[in-house]
Amino acid sequence: MASHRRQWGALSSLLFLAPVFIAVPWLAYRNHRTLPEPEYRLFKPGTNIPQIAESEILGVAKFLSEEIGYRTVGTEEHAAADQWMVIQANKIKEECENVVAKTGRKLQCEVSRQQGSGYHRFDMMGKRLYKTYNDLSNIIVRISDGSEEGKEHALLVNAHLDSTLPSPGAADDAISVGVMLDCMRVLLATPDWSPKHAVIFLFNHAEESLQDGSHLFSTQHPWAKTARAVINLEAAGTTGRELLFQATSEQMIEAYSHVPRPYGTVFANEIFSSGIILSDTDFRQFEQYLNITGLDMAIVGNSYLYHMRKDLVENIEPGVAQHMGENTLALISYLTSDKSPIPDLAGGYTKPRTVYFTYVGRLFFSYSFATAKIMYGLLFLASVGLVKFTFAEPIPKGSGLWTVQGNAAKAVSLGVAGTFIAPNVVAVLMRQVLQKNLSWFSDPLAPVVLYGPACLLGALVPQYFFVGKIHERTLWTSILLMQTFMALGLQWMNIGSAALFFMSSLPLFIVTVINPLFVSGSGDVALISYALGQIFPLLTSSLLGIPTLEVFVPLTGRMGAEAPSDHIIAILVAVLGAPAFPLAIPLMHRFGKRALLRGIIVTSVLAAGSIAFFSARDPFDAMHQKRVFVLHMENVTTSEQHLHLAASDGAPGFEILVDEIVREFGTTDHAPAPVIMNDHNSDWDSLYPFSAFLTPFKVPLAVPKNYVSPWVNGRKFSIYAIEDEKDLVGGTRSLKIKIDHPGLIWTVIAFDAHVLKWDLDDNPPDEFARHHVKEASFFGTDSYELSLVIKISPETNPDGKLRINYMGLQEKGIWPAKKAVKEQGGAAMELFERLDNWLDEKTGGTVDALLMGCVGGVQEL
Known part of the structure; x- marks a missing residue:
């Protein structure tokens, strides 16, 4: 059994280790910057x-x-x-x-x-x-x-x-x-x-x-x-x-x-x-x-x-x-x-098949997968030998060395599981209960503050049931064995990232070897060993974690309203945090059950405090803006005009903003319900397939009685067949479609058909399916053609007709890109200028709106 008589108590030990916990991440941050x-x-x-x-x-x-x-x-x-x-x-x-x-x-x-x-x-x-x-x-x-x-x-x-x-x-x-x-x-x-x-x-x-x-x-x-x-x-x-x-x-x-x-x-x-x-x-x-x-x-x-x-x-x-x-x-x-x-x-x-990484400053290391397997295998075998031949704790009657190690591995595994479960509980609380999802968005390191205490709490709670039953050093050596095994196992699967476990376990192995120099009893672990053993795992995880959070936090926050963004970031913090503090679990067992209970209470307070703080926090500011998509759509088939609004995140409050926009610029008193977004929602085809992220609203706009569309009369946006043949015996239709789009860019056509052949590739889907074709042309090139052969099917297309949804962006109707020539953008640009100024004033500059004038319709060929 473990003895808890120590010269240093829990608080003094943490103060002793604090310079490592503070200086090492700071070194990594300075190196990164x-x-x-x-x-x-x-x-x-x-x-x-x-x-x-x-x-x-x-x-x-x-x-x-x-x-x-x-x-x-x-x-x-x-x-x-x-x-x-x-x-x-x-x-x-x-x-x-x-x-x-x-x-x-x-x-x-x-x-x-x-x-x-x-x-x-x-x-x-x-x-x-x-x-x-x-x-x-x-x-x-x-x-x-x-x-x-x-x-x-x-x-x-x-x-x-x-x-x-x-x-x-x-x-x-x-x-x-x-x-x-x-x-x-x-x-x-x-x-x-x-x-x-x-x-x-x-x-x-x-x-x-x-x-x-x-x-x-x-x-x-x-x-x-x-x-x-x-x-x-x-x-x-x-x-x-x-x-x-x-x-x-x-x-x-x-x-x-x-x-x-x-x-x-x-x-x-x-x-x-x-x-x-x-x-x-x-x-x-x-x-x-x-x-x-x-x-x-x-x-x-x-x-x-x-x-x-x-x-x-x-x-x-x-x-x-x-x-x-x-x-x-x-x-x-x-x-x-x-x-x-x-x-x-x-x-x-x-x-x-190469492991490579940059480490602190300009150090660049690389070695082959074959070399990695040898290195990691030797470290694992050396760790097994070290544990076997230096194990000093009395083994309980009826138990063997590896039974004791197995019990320790169970405690460690439950602690790691808690590290993942607890922050996800916080994510549920923030997203479902408090309606404060994405509160971490405006700072890439903010998730560490929000979910970090929960990760620690999740690791602490399971240990309460093991304290006094497993020796501190057994937990230490169990972590060494688990990490070296993970490094070897992942590398045998040819996953180069196994190096993360190797870079953590190698210094841990060395510290385990020299630990007897710092203690009198062969079964004890010196506090200085914790300090030495934590430096490189914490440094490695910090060097990897800081840039990972820099990339993932902004991008995850814009993955769409339906994406579980809070859970993704909570898991990311756990993934980065667990290997950063491999010795946290044996340290928890060092001071006994009473000290651990106090630690659980303090960590719970910290977790509650971080939740309270982030609940009062706005996820967006002037340099970390909410991204809003706004389309002014003129339908040349129905002669209707609509304002389409969508956001690429699930932060609360967008529905309220939409309602205010409707009151200010629309023709109704309240915002309509969100529109279903799927492959057949052609209003957003200009952003397809990214549009799958969006939860859009469709707001009717007033059309002046004397309005004459330039896209119907004059610069006509049109689709027609210039070559068209039906083979009723063979059950096929061959046609060449011409798309004229003067003044429009990034046009898209979408249609349902069983395509047998076309000039896009040699392998069209062998089924009746939805097809999207997006166009890009040099300035002044206003038409293109598409040849295809479609199947005439009694079940899906008995008449051989082709119903095409088409849309394009006004070259002079993109705000603020075309601000200098706004007069040429018509009704869309007139609305965008007012809407953009209103959004900036209303949200304090926390919204970046993509404002696009669009023209679309439906043509049956």
Whole structure:
């Protein structure tokens, strides 16, 4: 039995350990926030050596996001960015030619503006979706040594010029465009740089319309077939270090080890690959159509501004661009050198079986899965031997060593289970009882304060039934065995994140070995051993947990009203917290039942206090805004106009806001009931399939008696068949549909049919189904065609008719992107100006509204 006579009591022991509990997370936080000093000088002082300059990068980002503005595919601003990029590319070519003329260096710079059309399938969020694009463009610069051998194997570097509907896109992705331009400046100005292997800089111009630009390059550009690896630059935030979140071969992981400021882990890679994060990048197209490996890197801190109006240069943290630029430059320099693995990738690549992680500062570690299995296996066997040969506690009669260890494992397992159960009870209380869900949203570390005390309480309560029955050291060694077993077991399943348990159990093993140096009795555990044993698990979990919360908290808060956001975050806190404090359970047993009961009472008070605090907290503020979607829809079939309202979160109060909007701008006294959202709700097809997240309201608007729709008379939005044949014997109908959409962008058609053949792909669903086809075109391209053969079925379609729902966005009807030409946006823009000002005043700037003028209807062919 355990003896509880200790020189230190519970309170004094906790005070002794407090510096570890405070200093280690603070060290991790400071490490996470550390960025390089921004440079404004183009050359290193006193030398002729060029360097990455953040001022240059942000100058590009500011011009694109503020001078040109919202560069949504299909808009006039999108075309202006295209023209500007062509000018920049030709300036680079001219500078390259000047360098060659002056120095004779082996350099050749080629510029290509690609423009083309195509189709591709783009499954997303479990939905089948098809894309068609027309006359879209890419601007590409290839730098080589001028030889055919030098161009045979190339590195592809990609960023996108366009921005999404509600955002000026300073970080996403103008900062990456600036990084690529500055890398080219530095490389051309570096006297001894000549690429052994070519580098292709792809400024793709249609990522936000579901990766049309990267698809166009991958499937149609002649240089694409020479690409052997890709570096994709992205942003989902405005602060912190650029994160490596996808690495798809061992060669590219090794290449990443050469960057000056690495920041990437196998944990992030596996989380992203799991599909938990509902996001995607151009990397997908390069993998699918070019079958190449690469690195996918993004700025992810403060993702509250991701796809929001405040994605502006003023909100980009100093040092962010410097970090991204220096790492990208180092990768390009290495991968174009004679040490590059690029030629070896010509025959394809295999998925990596590599554990890699960055640890405190610039330390980058990597080792193979095979090595990991050996390391973790040896640690597990050593731990078993250590427990077997150093076990000193008297074993109860009729019990064996492993029976005692099994009882300890049961206590630990119940404690871990409580760590998950208790915060979910709090989530139920906040969401269902107090109606205060998402109260944690405005700060990525707020969930730790809300759910952390509950996690601790959940671990404490089960231990009350074991105190005095299990020795403290037995619990300690049981945790050691469980963690080493988890590391080995997960690694045998080829899960690289098993390293988390290895990195926690290895220092615990070492401390267990040296513990006898600090105690007189062989069965005791020294308090200093707790301090030493906690440092690395707490540091590792903090280093992983802080960026994980930074990414997940904003994104989870915008997963839709039906998503169990509070439970997801509660579980996340438990997942991150449990390995951070592996020694908490043996420490609970150190001081006896009375001390544990006091601990349960104190923790209960803390949990209740955190609940009370967050119950009085507003989840949104001016920099952590609620995202609201507003559509002004004109139905050209019924001549009706409606205001559609939806939010992407489940925070309480939206229904009240909708009711107030209806009273102010609608034609009814109260808001109607929410509309059912499914694949047949075509009012929201412009956002399909993301629209599945939304719980929308449909509000009727008054239509002036003398109103004449420009979409029916004049710039007619129309769908018709230009070729149509029925084969009644074969039971098929062949037709070519033409869609004319002058003045409209991002059009969508949706219809129900059993498609036998079409020009979208070679594998349409072999069933009667709902189909969505989304379009993106260059500014001024106002029509496209779709050929298909459908089945005439007595059960589902006896007449062979095709009923098509169609809609599009007014190119001049997007607020605030088209604020400068609001007079050309008609009734939609007039309403949006008033509504936007009203929302800002009413909510104190806590709402970011996406305001889109839409035109839609139904056509039967």
